[in-house]
Amino acid sequence: MSNNNIKIRKCLFPAAGYGTRFLPATKAIPKEMLPVLTKPLLQYGVEEAISANIETMAIVTGRGKRAIEDHFDISYELEHQIKDTSKEHYLTEIRNVINNCTFSYTRQIEMKGLGHAIACGETLIGQEPFAVILADDLCDNDSDSVLSQMIKLYEKYQCSIVAVEEIPAEDSNKYGVIAGDVIEDNVIRVNDMVEKPEPQDAPSNLAIIGRYILTPDIFDIIKDTKAGRGGEIQITDALLTQAKKGGVIAYKFKGKRFDCGSVDGFVQATNYFYNKQK
Ligand code: UTP
Numbered sequence: 001m002s003n004n005n006i007k008i009r010k011c012l013f014p015a016a017g018y019g020t021r022f023l024p025a026t027k028a029i030p031k032e033m034l035p036v037l038t039k040p041l042l043q044y045g046v047e048e049a050i051s052a053n054i055e056t057m058a059i060v061t062g063r064g065k066r067a068i069e070d071h072f073d074i075s076y077e078l079e080h081q082i083k084d085t086s087k088e089h090y091l092t093e094i095r096n097v098i099n100n101c102t103f104s105y106t107r108q109i110e111m112k113g114l115g116h117a118i119a120c121g122e123t124l125i126g127q128e129p130f131a132v133i134l135a136d137d138l139c140d141n142d143s144d145s146v147l148s149q150m151i152k153l154y155e156k157y158q159c160s161i162v163a164v165e166e167i168p169a170e171d172s173n174k175y176g177v178i179a180g181d182v183i184e185d186n187v188i189r190v191n192d193m194v195e196k197p198e199p200q201d202a203p204s205n206l207a208i209i210g211r212y213i214l215t216p217d218i219f220d221i222i223k224d225t226k227a228g229r230g231g232e233i234q235i236t237d238a239l240l241t242q243a244k245k246g247g248v249i250a251y252k253f254k255g256k257r258f259d260c261g262s263v264d265g266f267v268q269a270t271n272y273f274y275n276k277q278k
Contacts, residue, residue, distance in 0.1 A: 008151050008213060009056055011049035011131040012124070014117035015042060016062035016108035019136075021262060030065045031261070032135045036269045037277070039093070041260055042068060045135035046097055052148035054131060055101045058124035060117045062108050072103045113232025118214070119222040127216045129154065134210025134261075138269050140276075141255025146211050149253055153187065154213045157249050160242050162190070163211035164250040165257060169199045175207030176236035178250045180243075186252040190243040195229045195236040206250060208236065209257050218242065 019031025026034075032042040046057055061068055071094070082088050108120045118132060131147055139146040150161050164178055173196045180190040192203050212235070221238045228234040242248050258272065259265030 006128055008052070008054060008129055008131050008154060010058055010125055010128070011046075011052075011054045011056070011133055011147075012118065012121040013042065013045060013057065013059045013133055013135055014108075014114055014121070015065065015068060015135060016060050016111060016117050016120075018111060019261070022266075028064065030061075030068055032065075033067050033071065034260070034266070036138060036260065036266070037273050038090075040071060041138060042135040043071070043094065043097060044138055045133040046072070046101070047093075048139065048145045048147050049131060049133060050097065050100055051145040052131065052151050054147075057101055057103045058121055058130075059103060059105050060108050060120050061105055062111065069103075069105060072098060074098065113227070113230070113234055115222050115225060115233035115235040115238050118235055119219055119233070122219045125216065125219075129158075129213060129215050132210075132212040132214060136259070136261035137210030138258045138260045138265075139209075139211065139253070139255055140257075140272070141253075144254070146253045146255050146257070149255075150211060150213050150251055153249065153251055158215075159247045159249060160215050160218065160239060161213040161249050161251055162208045162239065163253045164188075164206040165209050165252070166205050167207040169202065169205060172197050172199050172202035172205075172207070175209075176234070176239075177202045177204060178206050178208060179203035180250060183249075188250040188252075189246065190239075190248040190250050193236050193240050193243060193248075195234045206252070208250070211253070215242070215247065 015032040019026035033040045104124050108117045176195050178190050179192040180188040183189050221241045225238045228237045258269035260269050
């Protein structure tokens with residue numbers, strides 16, 4: 001029995017992808033550990049989840065991703081080395097993260113797509129609604145993080161929520177694109193979604209970015225979802241099944257978002273955060 005009427009307590013981070021666009025950097029370093037300034041992408045994601053009052057982080061990793069587990073753990077040698085020195089403050093942020101949440105991990109054995117990666121997380125999530133953050137989409141908003149905006153919406157509608165952003169028509173083949181009916185400012189009840197459509201086939205200019213709230217029936221739906229575009233099990237296809245029953249809302253979030261899975265987006269994010277901290 002699934003229960004949607006409870007708080008969002010857990011955040012899933014699919015982080016098993018190969019990150020081929022960042023080779024050779026990602027040959028031995030997980031893409032999610034690439035730093036924007038001094039902080040790895042995944043830590044930004046975890047801090048966003050913490051800002052939305054989530055304390056349980058569930059991470060789907062793969063081969064070659066052990067640096068992620070080491071990052072969210074104590075390094076005794078380092079602690080010992082810099083304790084009571086002028087450099088100790090460099091550890092403050094990551095100490096806060098480690099002290100304020102728990103981490104659990106599972107591995108996606110074969111990279112069969114984002115939908116499949118999310119299904120691998122079932123063992124860590126169980127039968128409750130949960131958040132999903134793709135750490136390579138880096139979001140920033142000063143007052144209220146994107147995930148915490150979405151959680152407020154979940155409390156109202158109690159169904160799956162996808163964050164969407166307006167994109168130029170020529171970029172539609174990089175995203176899942178939605179269509180639906182506006183039900184309040186910036187909120188759309190989704191009735192169609194297509195994974196990576198060519199511009200002429202895109203149902204709108206609203207693209208799904210890497211923030212989701214999902215109800216737990218998604219796990220069974222994914223199991224029944226056949227491989228779609230690129231031979232991968234697409235979360236967009238599974239969400240369409242939910243959407244057809246009226247169970248998906250798209251939200252035009254407030255804030256900035258950088259596609260750090262691409263070199264251009266990564267450089268833009270780096271410049272943005274550098275200028276912001278000056
Ligand atoms: P991407 O489409 O960006 O793929 O995945 P990728 O492999 O990470 O990067 P490129 O395209 O090879 O450069 C979007 C998100 O879904 C996760 C990735 O880790 C990333 O956070 N993902 C994707 C998985 O966890 N498993 C998969 O099988 C596919």
